[in-house]
Amino acid sequence: MDAADWDARYAGRELIWTAEPNRFLVEQVGDMTPGTALDIACGEGRNAVWLAGRGHRVTAIDFSPVAITKAKALAEVNRVEVDWVIGDVTAVLPAGRFDLVALVYLHVPADEAFDLIDRAAAALASAGTLLIVGHHVDNLRDGHGGPRDPALLHDHRAIAGRLAANGAMSVVTAARVERPVPDAGPDVVALDSLVRATRIALD
Numbered sequence: 001m002d003a004a005d006w007d008a009r010y011a012g013r014e015l016i017w018t019a020e021p022n023r024f025l026v027e028q029v030g031d032m033t034p035g036t037a038l039d040i041a042c043g044e045g046r047n048a049v050w051l052a053g054r055g056h057r058v059t060a061i062d063f064s065p066v067a068i069t070k071a072k073a074l075a076e077v078n079r080v081e082v083d084w085v086i087g088d089v090t091a092v093l094p095a096g097r098f099d100l101v102a103l104v105y106l107h108v109p110a111d112e113a114f115d116l117i118d119r120a121a122a123a124l125a126s127a128g129t130l131l132i133v134g135h136h137v138d139n140l141r142d143g144h145g146g147p148r149d150p151a152l153l154h155d156h157r158a159i160a161g162r163l164a165a166n167g168a169m170s171v172v173t174a175a176r177v178e179r180p181v182p183d184a185g186p187d188v189v190a191l192d193s194l195v196r197a198t199r200i201a202l203d
Helices: 002-011 022-028 046-053 065-078 110-122 157-164
Strands: 037-041 058-060 081-084 099-102 122-134 169-180 189-198
Touching: 022 046, 022 110, 022 122, 022 169, 022 189, 037 046, 037 110, 046 058, 046 065, 046 081, 046 099, 046 110, 058 065, 065 081, 081 110, 110 122, 157 169, 157 189
Parallel strands: 037 058, 037 099, 058 081, 099 122
Antiparallel strands: 122 189, 169 189
């Protein structure tokens, strides 16, 4: 889907993803000391707004102007400041070094995904944290929802391997995790890929 497709999807008044932050973001970085944060493909801004509410100085980027407009409204309701950027993250990321870079549920072909992971890692400050969450490839068979094209899905082992090959990154967590989907039934889960890594040195 391109920006126009996502603009159409986001065009309704209601939030598609709700205003609540991603559960794995909360679990993994909820106790992190506030610093600078970059939310890549931020959508309607739920994660960026939550991070800003925790005291982080947040830059958030998405290629959908409609999503950014809704994100700004969410930030206003929550009385937080976020630097919102409209841009294609597969082409360019905002300049700077960040203590936290979050890449949550962005699904692009593997070559673009690995290039983006490399650039996200390069955007980290020394000792910075990179968090990558996405629908796991196993979700096609054993989970609920998510993209149906396996070429767009995540595999924690492949992502961890990519980061491990980067001499400046240390993988802290790499796992397939379950996420309850209560709207689909009391015992229904989605399978996600969760990878957390730390930048241990600057070039």
